[in-house]
Amino acid sequence: MRTTSNVVNRLEEAGVKPSVQRMAIMKYLVDHPVHPTVDMIFHALFPAMPTLSKTTVYNTLKLLSEEGVVHSIDIDEKNVRYDGDISPHAHFKCKGCGAIIDLHIEMPDNKHIANFSDLKIDECQLYYKGYCKNCITM
């Protein structure tokens, strides 16, 4: 299957051993670009993997985001969200339904901040909040 080999590659390239659990979590993220929470991932995988523990999901996502294989997203005050798409893009959160949507717009240029040269910037997150199509009318 296409995704599976991609997933193995992405893990191995980052020096992460592709265990069954790690591959399942990574594959889930790639196949479900909805920026799921730990809980969502756990409940999605549990039926097919009844020995999976939430601790492992936490451990894995922590490892993967430290290694840069996935991104963690703090757009939601309540839970951390995870994104398997690490290309630069912004996010929009609907305050009505809670959905988090990718915005593939141009990200701000870090050179703008060359002035603030006493900072070493290595991450940038751009978040928008408002209401999506379905929630505007309500």
Place this chain on the structure above:
Amino acid sequence: MRTTSNVVNRLEEAGVKPSVQRMAIMKYLVDHPVHPTVDMIFHALFPAMPTLSKTTVYNTLKLLSEEGVVHSIDIDEKNVRYDGDISPHAHFKCKGCGAIIDLHIEMPDNKHIANFSDLKIDECQLYYKGYCKNCITM
């Protein structure tokens, strides 16, 4: 005192009754633009206000941010930060010392997203992470 009357004005303009506690919290935010957590605010005010409860700090900040008097900042995974400066600006978080610094740079133009016209955007947050001057060398 300058700040106090400003604080009263900002609360009243938003239709928030200026109780002693609310004024103290608002004044603290304006006078200490370090994007404090609930806990920091509580511990700063408690000595002079021994009956203050953390619940009231939570209640007040929730109310103030709902009314747009302050901004809540999700740059830190662990605790929500609050900002009394509601002018548009970006934030930088040092991954070394944890400091959160204002970046008064131009914010991205929402018109860029006019294409995504099926979204009603009413908030924008721009976060940078990295290392500050003092933490780069370590």
Place this chain on the structure above:
DNA sequence: CTTTGTGCAAATTCTTTGCACCAAA
């Protein structure tokens, strides 16, 4: 009085930790 704000204590929720067991090299 009546409404609104405050604050204690308990409950909830998300996340981390300690430790024992399992698996792969």
Place this chain on the structure above:
DNA sequence: TTTGGTGCAAAGAATTTGCACAAAG
């Protein structure tokens, strides 16, 4: 074996909730 991964149960930390009391008009 030895190292690293997994998972349970417990701990920890941040925030919310329920309810009684206090304050203000």
